Amino acid sequence: MSTAERLIESTRDLLWERGYVGTSPKAILERAGAGQGSMYHHFTGKPDLALAAIRRTAEELRAAADAVLDGPGTPYDRIAAYLRRERDVLRGCPVGRLTMDPDVIASDTLRAPVEETITWLRGRIAAVVDEGRRLGQFPAESDPDELAATVVATVQGGYVLARASGSPDAFDAGVRGLLALLAPRTPAAPATD
Amino acid sequence: MSTAERLIESTRDLLWERGYVGTSPKAILERAGAGQGSMYHHFTGKPDLALAAIRRTAEELRAAADAVLDGPGTPYDRIAAYLRRERDVLRGCPVGRLTMDPDVIASDTLRAPVEETITWLRGRIAAVVDEGRRLGQFPAESDPDELAATVVATVQGGYVLARASGSPDAFDAGVRGLLALLAPRTPAAPATD
DNA sequence: GTCTATACATCGATAGAC
DNA sequence: GTCTATCGATGTATAGAC
Numbered sequence: 227m228s229t230a231e232r233l234i235e236s237t238r239d240l241l242w243e244r245g246y247v248g249t250s251p252k253a254i255l256e257r258a259g260a261g262q263g264s265m266y267h268h269f270t271g272k273p274d275l276a277l278a279a280i281r282r283t284a285e286e287l288r289a290a291a292d293a294v295l296d297g298p299g300t301p302y303d304r305i306a307a308y309l310r311r312e313r314d315v316l317r318g319c320p321v322g323r324l325t326m327d328p329d330v331i332a333s334d335t336l337r338a339p340v341e342e343t344i345t346w347l348r349g350r351i352a353a354v355v356d357e358g359r360r361l362g363q364f365p366a367e368s369d370p371d372e373l374a375a376t377v378v379a380t381v382q383g384g385y386v387l388a389r390a391s392g393s394p395d396a397f398d399a400g401v402r403g404l405l406a407l408l409a410p411r412t413p414a415a416p417a418t419d
Numbered sequence: 420m421s422t423a424e425r426l427i428e429s430t431r432d433l434l435w436e437r438g439y440v441g442t443s444p445k446a447i448l449e450r451a452g453a454g455q456g457s458m459y460h461h462f463t464g465k466p467d468l469a470l471a472a473i474r475r476t477a478e479e480l481r482a483a484a485d486a487v488l489d490g491p492g493t494p495y496d497r498i499a500a501y502l503r504r505e506r507d508v509l510r511g512c513p514v515g516r517l518t519m520d521p522d523v524i525a526s527d528t529l530r531a532p533v534e535e536t537i538t539w540l541r542g543r544i545a546a547v548v549d550e551g552r553r554l555g556q557f558p559a560e561s562d563p564d565e566l567a568a569t570v571v572a573t574v575q576g577g578y579v580l581a582r583a584s585g586s587p588d589a590f591d592a593g594v595r596g597l598l599a600l601l602a603p604r605t606p607a608a609p610a611t612d
Numbered sequence: 613g614t615c616t617a618t619a620c621a622t623c624g625a626t627a628g629a630c
Numbered sequence: 631g632t633c634t635a636t637c638g639a640t641g642t643a644t645a646g647a648c
Contacts, residue, residue: 229631229632243521244440244521245438245440245519245520245521247437247438247440247441248440248441248520248521248522250622250623250624251623251624251625252622252623252624260632260633261632261633261634262624262625262626262632262633262634262635263631263632263633263634264631264632264633266624266625266626267631267632268631271624271625272623272624272625318518318519319579322576322579322583323519325511325578325579325582325583326438326511326516326519326579326582327438327441328436328437328438328441329441331582337583337585340583341583341584341585343583344579344580344583344584345583345584348580348589367599368599369595369596369599371592372592372593372595372596372599373596373599373600374596375577375580375589375592375593375596376573376592376593376594376596376597376600377596378576378580378593379572379573379574379575379576379577379579379580379590379593380569380572380573380576381572381576382572382575382576382579382580383515383571383572383573383574383575383576383577383579384568384572384576385518386512386515386518386519386537386572386575386576387537387541387568387571387572387575389518389519389524390515390518390530390533390534390536390537390538391534391537391538392530392534396541396568397572399564399565399568399569400565400568400569400571400572401569402562402565403562403565403566403567403568403569403570404569404600406560406561406562406565406566407566407569407597407600407601408600422613422614443640443641443642444641444642444643445640445641445642453614453615454614454615454616455614455615455616455617455642455643455644456613456614456615456616456646457613457614457615459643459644460613460614461613464642464643465641465642465643
């Protein structure tokens with residue numbers, strides 16, 4: 227792996243673990259096994275390196291979401307798969323957590339990939355909800371955009387509950403509660419009577 | 420207001436705005452209009468002052484939640500009131516955001532008030548859900564603890580969506596989606612047929 | 613109690629040798 | 631491309647005057 231690659235990967239780890247404000251160039255360099263010179267040769271500074279790291283993390287998150295949302299099953303199944311997909315719950319969301327970083331939110335450049343990713347995810351899930359609505363799996367009067375926001379919020383908030391309690395259980399409880407609310411009351415399959 | 424009071428209030432503001440890692444004693448002192456000596460006279464250091472600030476913020480949050488959850492209306496109404504209560508959405512949750520602060524989570528002392536508050540809130544809402552369930556306002560098979568986790572997670576995650584997009588609208592969308600799912604299908608009032 | 617002075621490490625960046 | 635040396639500013643804490 228090239229030095230630039232190692233710098234990006236180390237930054238990704240540290241942004242996830244400690245956030246932007248809590249991550250220093252020094253810590254990045256130590257983890258990457260590189261000197262100051264390397265970092266400032268490949269990147270203009272901390273924000274530039276962080277941007278590269280955030281973009282890559284965002285890309286990975288989109289790919290992971292696509293994998294389950296494009297998967298097999300009914301719309302409900304795919305949303306359930308998204309909600310239940312394996313996560314490092316106690317580490318939090320590597321993208322969502324950046325919204326609590328004051329320096330990320332203060333910078334349009336750093337916030338952009340975060341905003342794009344969350345907006346994309348909401349749209350992606352809204353499309354699945356809409357599909358389910360047209361199939362009669364969700365109530366006709368459901369608003370796909372709103373339900374999608376609820377789904378994404380439950381996941382993002384689940385991380386908060388889990389980290390507060392120090393256990394992934396709280397995340398799972400929130401997900402189960404939401405799935406119970408979403409569960410089709412009337413089977414989507416053709417009625418048999 | 421005493422110097423100690425001003426120090427605590429300044430720390431509360433900064434913890435909300437910038438988190439623990441992003442808040443320096445220097446910034447606190449400037450905002451409080453105090454010198455180094457005052458801070459180290461009243462508190463043993465940054466963690467001690469932060470603990471006092473977090474405890475007070477947690478207390479306020481509990482009082483605000485109590486006000487709506489003990490308010491008038493059916494269980495559904497009170498949960499809706501909690502979800503819709505006025506919030507500084509773009510600032511995020513002054514307690515929940517601390518879960519993304521690595522140094523807060525790393526310290527049992529600092530994490531304790533955060534954990535207690537979130538746990539208390541979940542229990543408080545679970546009791547309201549349970550009351551609604553016994554009234555027939557929520558399905559008999561609902562799990563109060565899980566639904567409560569979903570409610571709290573939607574709020575906490577709503578802050579993430581709002582801060583990502585730079586607008587409170589996303590928070591409101593998530594709340595509306597959840598309320599639509601929670602809305603009693605069958606009126607709790609005695610059937611009239 | 614509050615202040616200023618000081619200490620010593622770290623932050624983020626630059627300089628310049630190799 | 632990578633390294634070490636250095637820089638001025640800030641972070642957190644202590645000392646000691648008033």
